[in-house]
Amino acid sequence: MPKRLVDKLRSFMPGNGKKKARTYQRREIPRDQHNVSRSVISEPAKKVLHRLNKSGYEAYLVGGGVRDILLGGKPKDFDIATNATPEEVHDLFRNSRLIGRRFRIVHVVFGREVIEVTTFRGNAAEADTDTDDDDRRTSEHGLLLRDNVYGNQEEDALRRDFTVNALYYCIRDFTVIDFANGIEDLRNRQLRLIGDPETRYREDPVRMLRAIRFAAKLGFDIEPETEAPIGELAPLLTHIPPARLFDEVLKLFSAGHGEATYDLLTRYNLLEPLFPETVRAIESGEPDELIRQALRNTDARIAQGKSVTPYFLFAAMLWPALQAEWHRRQDNGDPVQPALHGAIGKVIGRQVQATSIPKRFSGPMKEIWELQMRLPRRQGKRAFATMTHPRFRAAYDFLLVREASGEIEPGLGQWWTEFQQEDERGQERMLSQLSTDAPKKRRRRRKPVKRPAQ
Numbered sequence: 001m002p003k004r005l006v007d008k009l010r011s012f013m014p015g016n017g018k019k020k021a022r023t024y025q026r027r028e029i030p031r032d033q034h035n036v037s038r039s040v041i042s043e044p045a046k047k048v049l050h051r052l053n054k055s056g057y058e059a060y061l062v063g064g065g066v067r068d069i070l071l072g073g074k075p076k077d078f079d080i081a082t083n084a085t086p087e088e089v090h091d092l093f094r095n096s097r098l099i100g101r102r103f104r105i106v107h108v109v110f111g112r113e114v115i116e117v118t119t120f121r122g123n124a125a126e127a128d129t130d131t132d133d134d135d136r137r138t139s140e141h142g143l144l145l146r147d148n149v150y151g152n153q154e155e156d157a158l159r160r161d162f163t164v165n166a167l168y169y170c171i172r173d174f175t176v177i178d179f180a181n182g183i184e185d186l187r188n189r190q191l192r193l194i195g196d197p198e199t200r201y202r203e204d205p206v207r208m209l210r211a212i213r214f215a216a217k218l219g220f221d222i223e224p225e226t227e228a229p230i231g232e233l234a235p236l237l238t239h240i241p242p243a244r245l246f247d248e249v250l251k252l253f254s255a256g257h258g259e260a261t262y263d264l265l266t267r268y269n270l271l272e273p274l275f276p277e278t279v280r281a282i283e284s285g286e287p288d289e290l291i292r293q294a295l296r297n298t299d300a301r302i303a304q305g306k307s308v309t310p311y312f313l314f315a316a317m318l319w320p321a322l323q324a325e326w327h328r329r330q331d332n333g334d335p336v337q338p339a340l341h342g343a344i345g346k347v348i349g350r351q352v353q354a355t356s357i358p359k360r361f362s363g364p365m366k367e368i369w370e371l372q373m374r375l376p377r378r379q380g381k382r383a384f385a386t387m388t389h390p391r392f393r394a395a396y397d398f399l400l401v402r403e404a405s406g407e408i409e410p411g412l413g414q415w416w417t418e419f420q421q422e423d424e425r426g427q428e429r430m431l432s433q434l435s436t437d438a439p440k441k442r443r444r445r446r447k448p449v450k451r452p453a454q
Contacts, residue, residue, distance in 0.1 A: 024158065024179055024180050024181065024194075025181075026154070026177065026178070026179055027177070027178045027183070028175045028176075028177055029175060029176040029177075029178060029183065030174075030175055031173075031174040031175065034070065034176045035069065035070060035072070036066060036069045036070060036169050036174075036176055037069075038171065038174075040069050040074060040075075041061065041065075041069075041078060041171075042078055042113060043110075044078075044108070044110035044113050044115050045061065045065075045078035045080065045115050046171065047110075048080055048093070048108055048115050048117060049061065049080060049171045050171065051092055051093070052080070052082050052084060052089070052092065052117075053171070053172055055084075055092055057082050057083055057084040057088070058082060058083045058153065059080055059081070059082040059084075059117075059171075060080065060081050060082070060153070060168040060169060060170055060171075060177070061078060061079070061080060061168070061169040061171065062079055062080065062081040062167070062168050062169075063079050063081075063160070063165045063166075063167070064077075064079070064165060065077070065078045065079060065169075066167040066168065066169045066176065067164050067165060067167060067182075067186065069169075070167070070176070070183075070186055071186065071218070077113075077114070077115075077116070078115055079115075079116045079117075079118070080115060080116070080117045080118070081117075081118050081119075081120060081153070081156055081168065082117060082118075082119060082120070083119070083120050083152070083153070084117075084119065085119055085150070086098055086104040086105060086106050086117075086119055089106040089108075089117050089119075090106055093106070093108045095108060095109050095110065096108045096109065096117075097109070103118070103121065104119075105117065105118045105119075106118075119150050120150060120151050120152055120153055120155065120156035121149065121150065121151055121155065121156050121159045122149040122150055122151020122152070122155045122156075122159070123149075123151060123155050123158070123159060153168070153177075154179060157177075157179035157180060158179060158180060158194055158195070159194075160180075160194060161193060161194065161200065161207050161210060162182075162185075162191050162192060162193060162194065162210075162211075162214065163180040163181055163182040163185045163192045163193075163194055164182045164185050164186050164191065164192075164214075164220075165182070166178070166179050166180040166182050166194060167179075167182045167183070180194050185223075189218070189219065189220045189221065190220055190221045190222070190223045191211055191214055191215055191218075191220050191221070191222050191223060191226060192223040192225075192226050193207070193211075193223075193225075193226045197225055197226050197228065197229050198229045198233065201229055201230070201233045201236065202233065202236065205233065205236035205237045205239065205240055206237070206240060206244070206245075206248055208230050208233065208234065208236075208237070208268070208270060209237070209248050209252060209270065211226065211227075211230070212252065212261060212264045212265055212268065212270060213251060213252050213255065213261065215264060216255070216257040216260040216261040216264055217255050217256075217257050227268075230268045230269075230270070231268055231269050234268065234269045234270050234272070234273060235273060237270070237273035237274070238273050238354075241356075242352060242353065242354060242355050242356035243356045245273075245274060245354065245355040245356075246355045246356045246357065246358075248274075249274055249313075249314075249317075249355055250310055250313075252265070253295065253298065253313055253317075254298070254302065254308050254310075254313070255302070256299050256302035256303055257299065258295035258296075258298050258299050259292055259295040259296055259299060261295075262291065262292065262295055273354065274354060274355055275317055275318065275321070275351070275354065275355075276350070276354055277318070277321035277324075277325075277347060277350050277351060278291075278317060278318055278320050278321045280321070280324075281320040281321045281323065281324035281325075282320050284324060286320035286321075286323055286324050287320070287405075287407070288320060289405040289406060289407070290316060290319050290320070290401060290402060290405040290407055291316055291317060291319065291320070292405070293401050293404050293405040294312075294313070294316035294317075294398075294401050295316070297397075297401060297404075298313065309364075309394065310361050311361040311362070311363075311364040311365040311368070311394070312365075312368065312394055312397070312398065314351075314357060314361065314362075314365055315365045315368045315369060315398060316398070316401065318347055318348075318351060318365075319369075321347045321350075321351075322343055322344065322347050322369060325342075325343035325346050325347055326339055326340055326343040328343075329342055329343055336373075337373070340369070340370065340373065341370075344366050344369055344370075348362055348365075348366070364391055364394065367389070367390075367391040367394075367395070368391055368394050368395045368398050371386065371389060371391060371392065371395035371398075372395065372398065372399065372402070374386050374389075375395065375396070375399055375412065375416065376412060378415075378419075378431065378434055379431070379434055379435060380431075383419060383427070383431060384427075387419070387420070396413070396416055396420075399412065399413050399416065400413045415430070418430065
């Protein structure tokens, strides 16, 4: 690849060629002017890059991997962009599989590591209008339904969402290629969309969630023009399939910056399309401190390298909605237990219309909620029965979150902590103490039976 620092490129506006476009320049940054090192790139990613290059194709490390290395971090995964078609990539790697419908990509599998390889995407708006309509279809709201137009590296870069994600690393000459002033935005710690923000958000409203996720993860500001349309266009997320939004919620809150993400979603009115019943409950007076405490705990677990269960996350995010519905049913005269069961069904039924919750997660979530009523009931053999429940540990953790958030008085969580640590004799002693401390019920004296005179 010839080394040239600046080549003037044509103007480009993804999805809209009529508006005055920003002019972008291509820059090739030599090895001595950046900190991307092959030592930080995984061996599987290097194998894919080298094989594609040796087979006569262009191949580059791209996107978040390059961005994170430039910021001094270590990426968790590596994506590759190439001019080879998905079928050509698939033929080169026996350990690969073709996936995707909107845009076909290749996953090359090396044990537990998966390298995602995409073919350069083109500017579909400028594609030949005589091509098959299946290659490019949009909804009445501007949502991109299908986009299978291939292009060159320049077009691929300017089709990406944010400037900081339009960075390419060439393993042949160790240069970083910047098409959209991404290096400058990295230096200024800001997120900027490539192209007209409103058009790009309408093409794919999930880009608004990506803006929030990157801003929280990287600690970046959202550039004013990129930020401006978000509040108004937030309702477009209701047109996204609930299954896709479920995946996006997990990405948002499982990256180790959950509380910051929650604050940004709330600020930009993006929480309501994801959790409409929760937002309504909070606006009607239900506190959100439990959500915040759960997210703090989740962030701490991720920082320690521990796993996070989706059903626990959703149990916390929907707790204000459950409380509001539960209270409403009790106020209408329903007994406590039936009111809880009815509220659970209602809240989940409404939530799945926004973000789907697979049954493998909704079932355990229900059990966490139901166990909150069983945990205070410890007399006799109840404590042992509760502790053998398969969802006991998650319910116990949820109880600790409730206490830490100030929702309930402290004490019960500490009791369960000690009960789990004791041996059988110690547990029996704790249960006996419960019986001693419990207020004794007054027995009603039976009236003497009058016997008839003999």
